[in-house]
Structures are given as structure tokens and as C-alpha cells.
Amino acid sequence: MKTITLSPSGQSVPVNEGDTVLMAVERGGYALPNNCRAGTCGECKVRVLEGEVDQGFVLDMALPQAERQQGYRLVCVAKPISDQIVLEWGAADAAPKLFPPRVDMPYLVVDRIPRTPRIVELHLMPLGTPMRFWPGQYVAIKAPSRPNQPRHYSLARAPRPDGLIVLQITRVDGGVTSTWLHENVAIGATLPISGPYGTFIGDPKAETPVLCLAAGSGQAPILSLADAALRRGYSSPVTLIFSARTADDIYGQGLLAYWTLKHRNFKSYVTLTREQRSGLLNGHIPEILPGLFPDLAGYSVFIAGSPAFSDACVTAVKQLGARDEQLNMEKFVDQNLGRHT
Ligand SMILES: Cc1cc2nc3c(=O)[nH]c(=O)nc-3n(C[C@H](O)[C@H](O)[C@H](O)COP(=O)(O)OP(=O)(O)OC[C@H]3O[C@@H](n4cnc5c(N)ncnc54)[C@H](O)[C@@H]3O)c2cc1C
Ligand code: FES
Numbered sequence: 001m002k003t004i005t006l007s008p009s010g011q012s013v014p015v016n017e018g019d020t021v022l023m024a025v026e027r028g029g030y031a032l033p034n035n036c037r038a039g040t041c042g043e044c045k046v047r048v049l050e051g052e053v054d055q056g057f058v059l060d061m062a063l064p065q066a067e068r069q070q071g072y073r074l075v076c077v078a079k080p081i082s083d084q085i086v087l088e089w090g091a092a093d094a095a096p097k098l099f100p101p102r103v104d105m106p107y108l109v110v111d112r113i114p115r116t117p118r119i120v121e122l123h124l125m126p127l128g129t130p131m132r133f134w135p136g137q138y139v140a141i142k143a144p145s146r147p148n149q150p151r152h153y154s155l156a157r158a159p160r161p162d163g164l165i166v167l168q169i170t171r172v173d174g175g176v177t178s179t180w181l182h183e184n185v186a187i188g189a190t191l192p193i194s195g196p197y198g199t200f201i202g203d204p205k206a207e208t209p210v211l212c213l214a215a216g217s218g219q220a221p222i223l224s225l226a227d228a229a230l231r232r233g234y235s236s237p238v239t240l241i242f243s244a245r246t247a248d249d250i251y252g253q254g255l256l257a258y259w260t261l262k263h264r265n266f267k268s269y270v271t272l273t274r275e276q277r278s279g280l281l282n283g284h285i286p287e288i289l290p291g292l293f294p295d296l297a298g299y300s301v302f303i304a305g306s307p308a309f310s311d312a313c314v315t316a317v318k319q320l321g322a323r324d325e326q327l328n329m330e331k332f333v334d335q336n337l338g339r340h341t
Contacts, residue, residue, distance in 0.1 A: 004085045006030065007049055009094035021046075021053060021075035021085065029096025030089070031199045032075065035330070037140070037152070039063075039077040040337040046089070047071045051082035059337075098199075099132040104192035107165065112187050115168065115251035119217050120182050121156070122167045124191065130163025133196030135228035136221045136302075136330070139165070140194040143180040150194065151177040151335060154304070156220035158228035165193075168220040168251075200304070200330040202229075208300045208326065209236045211293060213285050213313045215243040218305030219252055221330050225302060230263045240268040241292075243285050243309070246275045285309075286316035297321035304330040 002015035004024050013028035015021075022044055025032055034044040039058040048071050055063075055078045063074050075087075111123035131139075135158045140150035156166040172178045185191065202225055210229070214222040219242055226238055244250045256268040271281035271288055281288055293299070301322045303313045310331045317327065 002080045002083050002085070004080065004087060006089035006094065007086050008091060009089060011089075011094060015080050015085075019079070021073070021078045021080060021087070023101075024080070025075070025087070026098060026197070027100045029098050029100055031093060031097040031201075033199045034076050034197065035152075036333045036335045036337075037076045037150075037197065038335045039074050040335060041331070041333045042074065044074055044076040045072050046075050046087050048073050048078075049086040049088050051080070051085035053078040053085060054081050098134070099196060101195050101197055102131065103194045105129075105131060105194070106190050107193045109185060109187050109189045109191060110164075112185075116249050118171050118249070119251060120169050120171070121251075122169065122181070122185065124165050124167070124193065126163040126165075127190065130159075131165070131193070131196060133159055134201040135159070135224040136200040136202060136328075137196035137198045137224075138200075138221065138330075139167070139196060141177060141181070141191060143177040145180070146176050149176075149335070152197070152332075154198075154200075154217075154221035154224065154330065155196065156223050158224055158231060166220075168217040170217040198330070200225075200302070200328055202300070202302065202328060206300055207234075207236055208298055210234075210238045210300045210302065211296065211317070212238070212240040212302045213243070213305075213317075214240065214303075215285075215305035215309040216249070218303075218309065218330070218332060221304045222302060223252065223255070226259070226266070230259055230266060235265060237265050237267070238263075239293075240266075241281075241285055241289075242268065242270050243273060243305070244270060245273050247272065247277055247280075284312070286312045289313075289316050290320060293320060295321050297323070298326075300326045300328070302328045302330075305332060307331045307333055 005012040015024045035041045042062040106127040107124035110125050113121040138152045138154040142150045153167045156168050169181045171182045212222045259266045276282045301317050
């Protein structure tokens with residue numbers, strides 16, 4: 001059997017038939033940042049120190065030639081060729097942290113709530129053993145018409161004992177999976193769910209003030225992280241700023257109102273970018289942030305939404321003093337970007 005060894009810790013994981021390098025190390029519980037799982041975003045870049053992998057076709061944008069020559073590979077799509085692969089793996093990451101993902105677990109749709117004209121919320125109950133996951137992680141779903149191109153959806157609540165999971169899905173114009181989930185998946189349907197994936201999980205030991213910035217269904221992973229933090233009695237201030245285009249695009253306010261009343265350290269704001277309403281903020285988050293948070297040194301910052309939203313927020317929070325090591329980001333990247341057909 002092929003084996004992947006992590007260096008310098010010397011820990012090793014077995015490779016199953018058809019595994020990518022990422023699938024094998026995740027099954028071992030190791031947390032490697034990843035996002036698109038399709039060779040397009042570059043987040044899963046790791047140096048292969050020994051052995052050969054089949055990288056397949058990936059764009060230079062995700063893996064520049066100079067980095068390829070230094071041995072870096074995108075492990076979400078790279079498949080082991082040699083029997084022994086050695087990966088450079090920081091000593092701090094040497095202990096397993098993740099719950100091993102499982103593929104095609106049957107989940108029953110028990111509720112379906114239109115949240116905005118473009119976002120539907122699905123509530124799903126496991127028909128088998130509940131999936132164990134960290135708040136902030138995501139699952140993968142395959143539309144029947146496109147079984148080889150799963151799409152990712154963030155888990156929108158912290159784990160619950162009964163295994164219920166909540167997904168918030170934005171309808172993308174012309175989008176195969178999101179349109180199918182909106183139009184064809186009804187209460188009573190069974191969906192094969194794979195996961196959990198991702199490392200947008202925060203540090204359970206941290207006790208810093210927290211600022212969460214979300215746009216659209218980017219609110220999903222943020223709700224999951226905040227839900228978990230508040231439930232476990234996080235005592236530092238937690239602030240959520242939700243950016244929506246218009247009042248019709250606002251959702252989730254009932255839960256946020258409940259958290260505000262129940263937890264004195266929680267506060268939330270809504271800002272509208274395309275209309276003005278009294279009682280709400282107005283403008284894009286990077287524009288309004290300096291007025292609300294002039295100094296973000298010492299804050300842990302969580303950002304989720306489209307790549308453009310996330311990048312603009314990162315620039316803004318860094319200008320206000322947030323440090324790289326306290327920045328956590330979940331970009332909802334378009335998983336088609338690297339495809340050349
Ligand atoms: C880590 C991660 C977590 C995510 N979590 C969520 C979530 O909780 N809720 C949610 O609604 N979405 C989420 N997404 C986005 C989701 O995975 C899909 O990209 C989205 O639903 C579109 O898939 P589709 O099959 O409908 O569109 P496709 O059929 O793949 O694409 C149709 C058209 O839309 C464009 N397109 C595709 N994806 C996007 C995109 N993300 N943004 C803009 N244009 C796009 C394509 O270029 C193409 O022109 C997440 C993505 C990632 C990487
Ligand atoms: S997760 Fe591998 S390139 Fe995006």
C-alpha cells in the first residue's frame with residue numbers, strides 16, 4: 001500500500017485507491033488549509049520532499065512554475081504515484097486535529113426555508129451516524145447531472161447531538177448545483193453529503209476579542225463559529241457585521257437578536273451597500289470599519305464571502321492593525337476557475 005509520511009514529525013498515513021494526497025492526509029485527521037478542492041485557489045500548496053505525484057493540469061495562477069520547481073504541489077488534486085511520498089509538514093501541525101471526512105453520507109431534508117429571494121436554508125438530519133465536524137467547516141454536494149464536480153456549502157450551525165446540519169445556499173445564475181438545490185431538492189429528499197472539509201475553524205483556546213465579517217451566504221460559517229463560541233461561554237466581545245445589498249437580502253436576524261439578548265458580549269450590525277434604511281449602517285464594510293473599529297490590533301478576525309469581498313476586507317482590517325496570524329478567511333471561490341474545458 002502507498003504511504004504518505006509527514007516530515008519532520010515522521011507520522012504517516014495510508015493511501016487508498018483513488019485518493020488524492022489531501023484525501024489521505026485528511027483521513028488521518030491532519031488539518032491542511034484547503035478551499036476549492038479543484039486545483040484552482042492554491043490554498044492547499046505543500047512541498048513534496050520525496051516521491052512522485054501526478055499533479056494533473058493546474059493553472060500557473062494557482063501553482064506558479066517557480067514553485068513547481070521547488071517541489072510544491074496542489075495536494076487537493078495531486079495523486080500519489082510512488083509508494084512512499086514525503087510531505088513537508090510543520091511541526092505545529094503534527095498532531096491530528098480534524099475528524100476524518102466521509103463520502104456520500106445519506107441526509108434527509110427535514111426543512112427548507114427561503115431566507116431571501118436568492119438564499120434558501122436546508123435543514124438535514126443524518127440517516128446514519130451523525131457527521132462530526134468543527135464549526136466553520138463545509139460539506140460537498142454533487143448535483144446528479146454533474147456527479148464529478150462537487151460544490152461546497154458551509155455548515156451554518158455548531159454541531160448538535162442529534163446531528164442536524166444547516167446549509168444556506170445562494171442561487172448562482174446558471175449554477176448547476178445551486179439551482180438544483182433551490183428548484184429540485186424538496187423536504188423529504190435524501191442527499192448524499194460528503195465531509196467535513198476545511199480549516200476555517202478558529203482556535204478554541206483563543207480568548208481575544210473577535211470580529212466577524214460576512215456577506216451573503218458567507219454568514220453561514222460565521223454563524224457556526226459564533227454559535228459554538230457563545231455556547232461554550234466565550235467571554236470576550238464577539239461582533240458580527242453582515243453586509244447585504246438591500247433590505248431584501250438580510251437574513252438570520254432572529255437568531256442574532258436572540259444571541260444579543262442572551263450573551264452580553266455579542267453584538268451585530270447590518271450594513272446595506274445598495275440602499276439606505278434607518279437603523280442600519282450604510283456602505284461597504286471596508287468603508288465603514290474604521291469608524292467602528294479604529295484599532296484591530298489584538299482582534300481575531302473571521303471573514304467569509306465572495307473572493308472580492310474577502311480580499312477587500314482583509315486589506316481593510318490589516319490597515320486597522322489586524323495581524324496575519326489572527327486573520328481567518330473562507331472565500332467562496334468559483335470552483336470552475338481552473339478548468340480549461
Ligand atoms: C469553501 C467554500 C464554501 C462555500 N460555502 C458556500 C455556502 O455556504 N453557500 C453558498 O451558497 N455557496 C458556497 N460556496 C460556493 C459554492 O460551492 C458554489 O461555488 C456555488 O454554489 C456555485 O456552484 P454551482 O454548481 O451552482 O455553479 P456552477 O455550475 O459551478 O457555475 C455556474 C456559473 O456561475 C459561476 N460561479 C460558480 N461559482 C461561483 C461563485 N462561488 N461565485 C460567483 N460565480 C460563480 C461560474 O463561473 C459559472 O459561470 C462555497 C465555496 C467554497 C469554495
Ligand atoms: S484547495 Fe487545492 S487548489 Fe484549492
